[in-house]
Amino acid sequence: MRQLLFLLLCIPSILFAQDNSKYLVGAVPEVNGKVIFSKIISNPAYTKDQMYATLLQWAEKQFIVDSEQQGRVIFKDAKEGILACSGDQNIVFKRAALSLDRARMHYKLKIFCEDGKAILDIENIRYIYNVSYQDAPEKYLAETWITDENALNKSKTKMIKSIGKFRIKTIDLVDELFASATAAVGATVAPQQQIAATKIQATATPIATQATVVAAIPAVATHTPTLQNELSGYKRIDANKIPGNIIKMLTEDWMLITAGNTEKFNMMTANWGGLGSMFGKPVAFCFIDPTRHTFELMEKNDTYTLTFYSEAHREALNFCGSKSGKSVDKVAETGLTPITTGTGSKAFSEAWLVIECKKMISQTITPEAISDPEVKKAWSGKQLRKMFVGEIINVWVK
Numbered sequence: 001m002r003q004l005l006f007l008l009l010c011i012p013s014i015l016f017a018q019d020n021s022k023y024l025v026g027a028v029p030e031v032n033g034k035v036i037f038s039k040i041i042s043n044p045a046y047t048k049d050q051m052y053a054t055l056l057q058w059a060e061k062q063f064i065v066d067s068e069q070q071g072r073v074i075f076k077d078a079k080e081g082i083l084a085c086s087g088d089q090n091i092v093f094k095r096a097a098l099s100l101d102r103a104r105m106h107y108k109l110k111i112f113c114e115d116g117k118a119i120l121d122i123e124n125i126r127y128i129y130n131v132s133y134q135d136a137p138e139k140y141l142a143e144t145w146i147t148d149e150n151a152l153n154k155s156k157t158k159m160i161k162s163i164g165k166f167r168i169k170t171i172d173l174v175d176e177l178f179a180s181a182t183a184a185v186g187a188t189v190a191p192q193q194q195i196a197a198t199k200i201q202a203t204a205t206p207i208a209t210q211a212t213v214v215a216a217i218p219a220v221a222t223h224t225p226t227l228q229n230e231l232s233g234y235k236r237i238d239a240n241k242i243p244g245n246i247i248k249m250l251t252e253d254w255m256l257i258t259a260g261n262t263e264k265f266n267m268m269t270a271n272w273g274g275l276g277s278m279f280g281k282p283v284a285f286c287f288i289d290p291t292r293h294t295f296e297l298m299e300k301n302d303t304y305t306l307t308f309y310s311e312a313h314r315e316a317l318n319f320c321g322s323k324s325g326k327s328v329d330k331v332a333e334t335g336l337t338p339i340t341t342g343t344g345s346k347a348f349s350e351a352w353l354v355i356e357c358k359k360m361i362s363q364t365i366t367p368e369a370i371s372d373p374e375v376k377k378a379w380s381g382k383q384l385r386k387m388f389v390g391e392i393i394n395v396w397v398k
Contacts, residue, residue: 035142037122039178044116051113058184074352081113084398088312091169104128106312234396239282259297259304265346268294269321282392287385293325307351357390
């Protein structure tokens with residue numbers, strides 16, 4: 001009887017160990033220091049176009065805006081068979097009558113379609129964790145939070161409780177997304193060795209997508225050199241293919257103007273500007289108040305970037321628009337990840353669209369130049385902006 005009672009008492013512990021085994025060593029894959037979950041789904045009956053159309057339809061239903069998430073499809077290229085989605089949703093650790101333990105999880109899903117199969121990569125994962133007794137939320141990157149090194153004990157046999165819950169929920173969410181996409185195309189999931197082999201075959205892929213595909217699986221040792229007009233994790237496109245409504249992107253979503261170089265740079269939030277053509281070249285124009293810290297860096301450097309973000313980064317944009325780089329470290333405060341273009345301009349890997357410009361014209365707006373009487377009256381006695389017109393030399397999208 002005692003033996004039976006002891007066995008019954010042990011069952012919960014045994015089940016817990018079984019349930020958690022899938023979350024232990026190797027459950028969170030790392031590629032060159034980045035957390036990237038990757039999966040190939042296969043259906044030989046599908047052409048590349050059919051695979052793309054089906055997964056686009058799936059993504060548009062999966063990534064929506066509701067009370068729990070703010071996801072959306074941020075990039076579509078039917079010709080290349082590429083999709084990119086921005087995920088932004090709640091992950092709930094514990095729900096009770098009077099308490100709710102949850103975090104906000106942000107991530108990117110990239111889909112590369114081919115004849116008979118599709119490669120899915122989930123990366124750029126980060127979390128915002130609101131703790132009731134703290135004034136400001138805690139922010140974590142997957143690379144410094146849910147990896148084997150950070151989330152497991154020294155012997156790698158157990159998860160650290162406070163971190164393990166993030167690891168478990170992330171792996172579960174990834175598994176659910178991959179399973180849902182697989183079901184959408186009636187596909188089968190390729191074994192891990194096939195994923196690696198497919199990635200190696202990516203040498204035949206156009207150079208704009210090759211770096212992203214090859215980098216997604218640890219088993220692949222090959223490395224594609226980064227060219228001057230490439231940006232890791234992005235696809236380079238022509239300026240005349242910039243997606244989205246630029247008026248909405250500026251007035252509702254906002255952008256960051258980033259000027260400077262690796263030694264010294266600063267970003268500021270802006271919603272004045274536009275895109276167009278001048279002297280037969282594609283151009284972007286923006287306006288900067290001369291009192292802003294970014295202004296002096298804009299004056300000193302030849303190139304700069306305009307970057308656009310999903311709603312998940314609204315808090316960072318608010319901060320960059322309300323604080324001066326002269327007094328605070330905006331990178332440290334916002335958690336944005338700086339990246340460098342081939343020409344030395346700075347941008348941030350959280351952006352879904354990066355436009356790099358080379359200064360062409362700069363002109364201060366004077367009160368005499370304002371024709372609208374109401375606008376002239378409203379700006380009377382105020383500091384007017386300086387307009388910068390830049391030739392668009394590079395455009396990258398996720």
